[in-house]
Amino acid sequence: MSDPQGPSWTAARGAPHGRDRLSGDYWRLWTSSTASNLGDGMRLTALPLLAAAIDPRPLTVALLTAVTHLPWLVFALIAGAVADRVDRRRLMIRLQLVRVTVVLAFAVLLMTGNVTLVALLVVAVTMGVAEVFFDTTASTAMPAVVPTRHLERGNSRLFATEITANEFVGPPLGAALFAWRSTLPFWIAALGHAASAMLLARIRVSFNAAPDEKTSAAPRPSLRRSIGEGLRVTRTSPFLRAWTVMIAATNLARAMTVAVFVLYVLQLLDGNELLFGVLSAMVAIGGVLGSWGAERTVQWLGRTATVVTALAATIVSHILLGTVVNVGAAAVAGVLIGSAVAVTNVVFVSVRQAVVPRDFLGRVGSVQRFVTWGALPIGALLGGWLAEVSTLRVPYLTAAGIVAVTAAFLWRRLVDFPTQPLSINSADRGL
Numbered sequence: 001m002s003d004p005q006g007p008s009w010t011a012a013r014g015a016p017h018g019r020d021r022l023s024g025d026y027w028r029l030w031t032s033s034t035a036s037n038l039g040d041g042m043r044l045t046a047l048p049l050l051a052a053a054i055d056p057r058p059l060t061v062a063l064l065t066a067v068t069h070l071p072w073l074v075f076a077l078i079a080g081a082v083a084d085r086v087d088r089r090r091l092m093i094r095l096q097l098v099r100v101t102v103v104l105a106f107a108v109l110l111m112t113g114n115v116t117l118v119a120l121l122v123v124a125v126t127m128g129v130a131e132v133f134f135d136t137t138a139s140t141a142m143p144a145v146v147p148t149r150h151l152e153r154g155n156s157r158l159f160a161t162e163i164t165a166n167e168f169v170g171p172p173l174g175a176a177l178f179a180w181r182s183t184l185p186f187w188i189a190a191l192g193h194a195a196s197a198m199l200l201a202r203i204r205v206s207f208n209a210a211p212d213e214k215t216s217a218a219p220r221p222s223l224r225r226s227i228g229e230g231l232r233v234t235r236t237s238p239f240l241r242a243w244t245v246m247i248a249a250t251n252l253a254r255a256m257t258v259a260v261f262v263l264y265v266l267q268l269l270d271g272n273e274l275l276f277g278v279l280s281a282m283v284a285i286g287g288v289l290g291s292w293g294a295e296r297t298v299q300w301l302g303r304t305a306t307v308v309t310a311l312a313a314t315i316v317s318h319i320l321l322g323t324v325v326n327v328g329a330a331a332v333a334g335v336l337i338g339s340a341v342a343v344t345n346v347v348f349v350s351v352r353q354a355v356v357p358r359d360f361l362g363r364v365g366s367v368q369r370f371v372t373w374g375a376l377p378i379g380a381l382l383g384g385w386l387a388e389v390s391t392l393r394v395p396y397l398t399a400a401g402i403v404a405v406t407a408a409f410l411w412r413r414l415v416d417f418p419t420q421p422l423s424i425n426s427a428d429r430g431l
Contacts, residue, residue, distance in 0.1 A: 022145075022146055022150065022153070022154060022157075023145055023146065025144075025145045025203045025204055025205050026145040026146055026154060028199050028200075028202055028203050029141055029142075029145055029158070029199075029200075029203060030157065030158055030161060031199050032195075032196040032197075032199035032200050032203075033138070033158060033161065033162055033165075033196070034161050034162070034164075034165050035165075035192045035193075035195040035196045035199065036096065036099075036192055036193055036195075036196035037161075037162045037165035037166035037170065037192075038165040038166070038169060038170050038188075038192045039103070039170075039188060039189030039190065039191065039192025039193050040165075040166050040170065040189065040192075041165055041166040041169065041170015041171050041173075041174060042170045042171075042173055042174030042177065042185035042186075042188055042189050043103065043127075043174065043185055043186060043189040044068075044166075044170075044171075044174075045170065045171040045174035045175050045178070045185065045276075045277055045280065046174050046175075046177075046178045046182070046185040046186065047064060047068075047120060047123070047124065048061055048064060048065070048262050049175065049178055049262070049273055049276070050115065050120055050182070051064045051117065051120055052262055052263070052266070054115075054116070054117050054120070055117060056263070056266075057388075058260050058263055058384045058387040058388050058392075059381075059384045059385065059388050060117070061259065061260065061262060061263060061384070062259035062260060062380045062381055062383060062384025062385075062387075063121070063380075063381070063384070064120060064121065064124055065255065065258060065259040065376075065377075065380040066259070066376075066377035066378075066380040066381045066384075067121050067124045067125055067128070067377070068124040068125075068127070068128050068376075068377075069128060069255070069373060069374075069376035069377045069380065070125065070128065070377045071125065071128035071129045071131070071132045072128070072132055072369060072370060072373035072374045072376065072377075073370065073373075073374040073377065075129055075132045075133070076132055076136065076366050076367075076369045076370035076373060076374065077227045077230070077231075077366050077367065077370050078223065078227070078366075079132045079133045079136040079137070079362075079366050079369075080136050080226075080227070080230055080362045080363040080364070080365055080366020080367065080369075080370075081223050081226035081227045081230070081362070081363055081366070082133065082137075082223075082362075083133075083136050083137040083140055083361075083362030083363075083365075083366070084140075084226060084359060084360065084361075084362035084363050085223075085226065087206075087207075087208065088137045088140055088141065088206075088207035088208055088362075089141075089200055089203060089206065089207045091133065091137050092134055092137050092138060092141075092200050092207075093197045093200045093201055095130050095133055095134040095137075096134070096193045096194070096196050096197035096200070097193075097194075097197055098130050099127065099130050099134075099190075099193040100190050100193045100194050100197070102123065102126050102127060102130070103123075103127075103186050103189050103190040103193065104186075104187075104190045106119070106123045106186055107183045107186035107187050107190070110182055110183050110186065111183055132369075132373075135369070136362060136365055136366050136369060137207075137362065139349070139361065139362075139365045139369075140207055140358070140361040140362050140365065141207045142154055142155060142158070142353055143353050143358050143361070144205050144206065144207045144208075144358075145203075145205060148353075148354050151350040151353050151354055152294065152295045152298060152346060152347075152350040153295050155294075155345075155346050155349055155350050155353075156291050156292060156293075156294040156295045156346050157291075157292070159287070159291035159294075159342055159345055159346055160287070160288045160291035160292040160342070162291075163283075163284050163287030163288050163291055163338065163342060164284060164287075164288050166284070169281075169284075171276075171277045171278075171280040171281050171284070172274070172277035172278050172280075172281050173185075173277075174277065175273045175274055175276060175277030175278075176274060176277065178273065179273050179274065208358075208359075209357070209358035209359040226363055227363065227366075229360070229363055230360065230362075230363025230364050230366060230367045231367055233356070233360060233363070233364050233367075233422065234364055234367040234368065237418070237422060238413045238416065239351075239413060239414075239416060239417065239418050240352065240356075240364070240368070241413070242410045242413035242414050243348050243368075243414060244367070244368045244371050244372060245371070245406065245410060246406055246407065246410055246414055247344070247348070247368070247372040248371045248372045248374075248375040249375070249402055249403060249406035249407075250314060250341070250344075250403055250406075251372050251373065251375045251376055251379065252375040252376070252378060252379035252382070252399075252402060253314075253318065253379065253398075253399030253400070253402045253403050254337070254341070254376075254379065254399070255375065255376040255377070255378070255379030255380045255382075255383065256379045256380070256382050256383030256386070256395040256396075256398065256399045257318065257321065257383060257395055257396050257399050258380070258383075259379070259380035259381075259383040259384050259395075260383050260384060260387045260392055260395055261276075261279075261280070262276055263387070263392060264321075264330075264392050265279055265330075267392065268325050268392050268393075269325065269326070269327055269330065271327070275327070279327070279330050279331060279334060280334070281334075282330070282331045282332075282333075282334030282335050282338070283334040283335070283337055283338035284338060285334070285335050285338060286334060286335035286336060286337065286338025286339035286340070286342070287338035287339065287341065287342040288338075288342075289335070289338075289339050289342075290310075290338060290339030290340065290341070290342030290343040290346075291342040291343070291345075291346060293343075294306075294342065294343045294346035294347065295346070297343065298346075298347060303347055303351075303415070303417055304415040304417075306343060306347060307343075307344060307347060307414060307415060309340075309343075310339075310340040310341075310343040310344045310347075311340070311344070311403065311407045313336045313337070313339060313340035314336075314337060314340040314341070314403050315400050315403050315404050315407075316333075316336060316400075317332075317333040317334070317336035317337040317340070318333075318337070318396045318397070318399040318400035318403070319396070319397065319400045320332065320333040320336070321333045321393075321396040322393045322394070322395075322396030322397035322400065323393075323397070325393070351417060351418065352364070352365070352368075354421070355418050355420070355421045355422050356421075356422055357421065357422070382395075383395040383399075386398060
């Protein structure tokens with residue numbers, strides 16, 4: 001087992017830290033992501049608070065989380081095929097404008113005082129569909145704005161800022177604004193998506209791979225065939241297959257706990273809306289630390305030891321929440337889970353972007369998101385059901401067991417990092 005160490009890779013241990021600067025287009029992408037995720041963080045905090053105010057039962061609150069992520073099960077594979085067939089940057093801009101329209105319309109409805117649980121679910125589904133297509137396409141952009149040797153650096157900085165905006169700044173700010181005036185988080189979210197669209201429009205490079213003569217001359221495969229190509233590439237790579245299952249298990253476990261966390265704070269910790277926002281931000285603190293330090297951690301420990309540590313921290317955080325119920329333990333657990341998720345994301349996504357050809361990144365990424373993000377609504381409903389029939393502690397302990405068993409079962413393939421780009425045969429390319 002070895003880490004990717006080819007000429008396009010930074011060595012996993014003891015490699016010198018690159019000194020050349022990241023491009024202006026990278027920083028425009030970075031800023032666009034920051035603006036969008038700040039709006040997302042406020043909106044995603046305000047929605048469950050509204051749901052809890054309308055109907056505080058665990059299954060009701062969990063239903064909102066499940067519906068938010070349900071589009072990944074329905075549209076993820078289609079989104080990947082679309083991302084590999086159209087102008088990716090233009091699609092991202094249009095999707096941001098859709099988000100602006102939906103959030104503004106909901107803010108106006110909220111001002112009238114006529115918001116119901118049905119309205120919340122409709123907004124959650126609509127924004128979820130836009131998120132599927134936007135995030136799938138956005139995951140293909142990094143190789144266009146940074147060289148392959150700097151993928152871990154570019155991803156670590158991007159993920160750190162996404163987490164800061166989405167989970168650290170956004171949730172407490174959204175909770176505070178919601179407590180002051182319930183419409184404010186949605187007005188600001190709309191501004192964030194609009195700013196993101198304008199920044200994407202200023203990026204000069206194409207997010208699409210430059211076509212070669214053979215692929216240019218060949219007829220474009222059908223949408224169904226494009227989806228099949230992404231499935232075959234993922235299925236035939238033991239590394240991609242193992243990590244897809246591992247992240248799905250981690251997301252299932254995480255969704256079980258997040259779905260009822262607002263009730264965990266309000267009922268078990270006897271907290272309020274502000275405490276919910278602050279404790280949610282603890283996950284972001286860990287995520288920032290993990291993302292920002294991921295490149296150096298990999299250089300210091302190597303990819304294998306880094307993954308071991310991250311998965312162990314994930315398990316410990318769930319056990320802590322399920323056994324030690326106080327504000328301090330919840331804060332520590334949040335930092336642990338945030339850093340663990342961030343580190344594993346940087347490592348896996350960087351390897352995937354390096355070994356999967358650019359013209360296949362959308363399809364392959366969508367297969368993984370279909371499985372991994374598709375686990376979120378299932379986990380949310382499972383967590384809500386477990387809390388309903390037992391106690392709010394049970395989803396956390398169950399989540400720890402799911403991650404531990406999956407990691408033990410897949411361990412050898414998880415750390416068998418590919419050393420060369422994947423070979424895509426002519427059949428998979430539709431030639």
